[in-house]
Amino acid sequence: MAPIFYRTFIKGPGPTRLFIGGLHGKESETTLQIMRNFQNSVLNTGKLHLYNFPPSPYVSTLERRYYDTSTGREVLNLIKKIQPTIYLELHCYQEKNRSKLIHPDRKTETGAPPLVELKNGVLIGSVSPVIRSAFFKKYDFPFILEIPCQPSSDSLQSYLEVLNITAGSSKRSEILNKLETLYPNEIAKLKKYFVDFSDNFLTLFHESREFVLQSDLMDSDDLLNFMEDLTQELDLKLSSVQLEQVKDAVLIFLDYKPG
Numbered sequence: 001m002a003p004i005f006y007r008t009f010i011k012g013p014g015p016t017r018l019f020i021g022g023l024h025g026k027e028s029e030t031t032l033q034i035m036r037n038f039q040n041s042v043l044n045t046g047k048l049h050l051y052n053f054p055p056s057p058y059v060s061t062l063e064r065r066y067y068d069t070s071t072g073r074e075v076l077n078l079i080k081k082i083q084p085t086i087y088l089e090l091h092c093y094q095e096k097n098r099s100k101l102i103h104p105d106r107k108t109e110t111g112a113p114p115l116v117e118l119k120n121g122v123l124i125g126s127v128s129p130v131i132r133s134a135f136f137k138k139y140d141f142p143f144i145l146e147i148p149c150q151p152s153s154d155s156l157q158s159y160l161e162v163l164n165i166t167a168g169s170s171k172r173s174e175i176l177n178k179l180e181t182l183y184p185n186e187i188a189k190l191k192k193y194f195v196d197f198s199d200n201f202l203t204l205f206h207e208s209r210e211f212v213l214q215s216d217l218m219d220s221d222d223l224l225n226f227m228e229d230l231t232q233e234l235d236l237k238l239s240s241v242q243l244e245q246v247k248d249a250v251l252i253f254l255d256y257k258p259g
């Protein structure tokens with residue numbers, strides 16, 4: 001699925017950023033308007049790539065099968081090719097889905113922590129834990145930013161503010177520090193989720209990836225057994241949904257690994 005919009009901006013040496021919209025459903029229409037209005041003057045170092053994909057059937061990016069869809073495969077190929085350290089998915093949501101996205105039980109049901117509302121319906125959170133672990137380093141910035149699909153001008157303004165901070169910063173800590181001055185309580189929540197993710201999900205992912213790379217694996221049941229044993233041994237806090245996601249992340253890592 002070819003993108004319907006893409007731009008690359010370069011301001012000398014510095015980090016590589018990738019922003020993607022139109023990941024699924026009809027979100028494309030909303031995110032295209034946002035990308036078209038983006039002012040690249042906020043960029044002061046490095047590169048920024050903007051991509052927007054056309055409408056496609058809706059599959060949640062938290063589901064493994066999303067990455068087998070035509071757009072999902074494009075997204076992974078782009079991440080592999082561009083290797084951004086700052087990655088932002090632009091999403092939009094219907095009002096009826098808002099409570100589900102920010103609900104405290106989201107992690108139990110989907111394996112991903114709840115999104116956090118910043119202001120005016122703008123929600124922020126980490127990308128799917130599967131691609132978070134398979135493609136990004138611990139201190140990269142892989143986030144998603146959600147806006148109502150029919151945004152008010154206040155929503156748009158708050159959304160663009162976060163977009164501009166992300167494009168105008170060169171690393172994770174700089175982005176989070178700037179956001180923290182605007183949204184201290186909300187960023188505190190994100191930091192808590194990050195610690196939980198790093199201590200549990202990411203720890204198991206790294207161990208499992210090493211295990212697979214060193215043992216010429218094998219079938220995925222062996223991997224799952226290894227993961228279950230290690231989860232007990234290290235007393236990791238991971239649900240069965242998350243165990244399955246760690247496994248998916250390792251398999252996706254193998255499919256897309258460089259070289």
Ligand SMILES: [Zn+2]
Binds near residue numbers: 023
């Ligand atoms: Zn979405």
